[in-house]
Amino acid sequence: MKISSLGEFPLIDRVARRLPPYRGDVRVGVGDDVAVLQIDDHMYQLATCDIQVEGSHFLRSAITPYQLGRKAAAINISDIAAKGGEPQHLFISLALPLDTDVTWVDGLYDGLREEAERYGADIVGGNMARTDGPIVVDVFLLGQVRQDELLLRSGARPGDLVLVTGWLGDSSAGLALVLNPDIAIGKGQREQLLAAHLTPTPRVREARVIAERKQATAMLDLSDGLSSDIGHICDESSVGVRLWADRLPVSAAARHVADSIGQANWALALKGGEDYELCFTAPRGVAQDLAAAVEEATGTGVTPVGEILPEEEGRWVQLPDGREIPLRPEGWDHFRTGGKETEP
């Protein structure tokens, strides 16, 4: 069987089942975006990696090396943030064609360094090799979190609300603009959406506010798209969910692009990947306070977009007209929807 027939997540499940039980210092291992390792009595070390392949994740013609460096750092920083943690040490593995210009590598490092510095992390290692194929940028990031502030995908309970930071669908709309530069849109809105796609902002400060208040029950960052990522919370918390399509926060700019390409606003927000917004759950009674605290401390909006159900009630999307449809993971699967970046 080819990996394209199996799909990314079943393949990860399959390899995870082949591994022996962990030793005692591994709190979370294969299957999550972030490994959680006990380093002493009150801190966990967090470790994550994300591989970016030219042609699958980026096109050299559509992103500058500086932007790619920022993005490669940001998406890893976002993973650390979503556990409630802070990034510390960053490593970069590069596979480069021999005709790569040295200034391209300079630009990549400038972007990596700038994004890492912004969130308090140092670039401390890496390695480089030649390739006869596409450029590969693999970032590995270490961070840490206080044990009593760790947030996992497990922990959501029926009755909790599902909340997200910022806008959903901006990155996906930005990708549409990259691939179809002829879509008519104002300069400011174009820049907003391109920035969301090319240089996403990891929600480190927002996540720290959420973690410090110890009221959220589960959290992750939205990398593959809400419709896919919420499934990880459902799987690992053993719960169901109802998402409210008409409550998904979609920016005016993304609405404009969704209209231009004939997609419903809510569908763009639900399916679009790479927003790197936080998605978290919290008991109904504290959710509003928590949202207000994040907004006050950071200026970032927080929106309730659904509710956690008992597992047996299933996973649903309530459409704007009130009908409910089954929630299907329609976000990114590297081996089944691979090529999305270049074949919209």
Add this chain to the structure above:
Amino acid sequence: MKISSLGEFPLIDRVARRLPPYRGDVRVGVGDDVAVLQIDDHMYQLATCDIQVEGSHFLRSAITPYQLGRKAAAINISDIAAKGGEPQHLFISLALPLDTDVTWVDGLYDGLREEAERYGADIVGGNMARTDGPIVVDVFLLGQVRQDELLLRSGARPGDLVLVTGWLGDSSAGLALVLNPDIAIGKGQREQLLAAHLTPTPRVREARVIAERKQATAMLDLSDGLSSDIGHICDESSVGVRLWADRLPVSAAARHVADSIGQANWALALKGGEDYELCFTAPRGVAQDLAAAVEEATGTGVTPVGEILPEEEGRWVQLPDGREIPLRPEGWDHFRTGGKETEP
């Protein structure tokens, strides 16, 4: 300027110069094989990564996925060992073509797991992405070492001896057999050399004996070849070196292959990469005891192959006939000698 004109190590120097100063917890950063991070008052965390690209580092027709998994783990474990440390947590990033067979991925993980388990490490994370190009396997490995047992590339002093474990050139001879299967050689010798190339043995136990005795002054593992790697010790210890060509330990099997391909034995040992043997320095008075301790504890031979000189005396190879020639780094440079694996 293209990276192929600049070369791997000048490119690493160049990006390192673009980075800001590290915070206080970074003992060793970019430029070494391993980052050394202070985690508490008596331990350092060690972190290393190594990217393997199909066509540059391996050929799918010449190595099984199980062997590749073992090798990808082993070369990172070797880096941790060379600092005196022990491996703990391993992560794997994979870029895979969509037509990769699932059993290929199974085999890779089996090899990674077996090698990691053998040295006490757990596979705790990773990620997978599609590629339209060659397979990429990037392993990231965390380990730790007691602060008073850390060995670095710096620390060698004039008068120290240079010692190596095991045989030099076996891996290079094994590569010659992969590329020229028609070379006539006995079955046992062929297996020895192919194993050295396809599934090298990281010298974890040997390195621990050396580290615990606290007599060595510098250490690294031989990945690019002695002629290149000893230069890192000279650079970072500000010393010169004289290597004794007729003392380089070359196995009977490697001698046979060297003769078959018309290469001097000492040249094969000096230039051949991927042996993953330890190279360390120690004061002349303790070197013999240290070598005996390693041999007694592990059964692995240790051979003095040269002496450290004052920096101003330079870097030399004393040939078997007594003449001295300047030592040139003739080992692996990913961007200048790239393609060696496929074009001998």
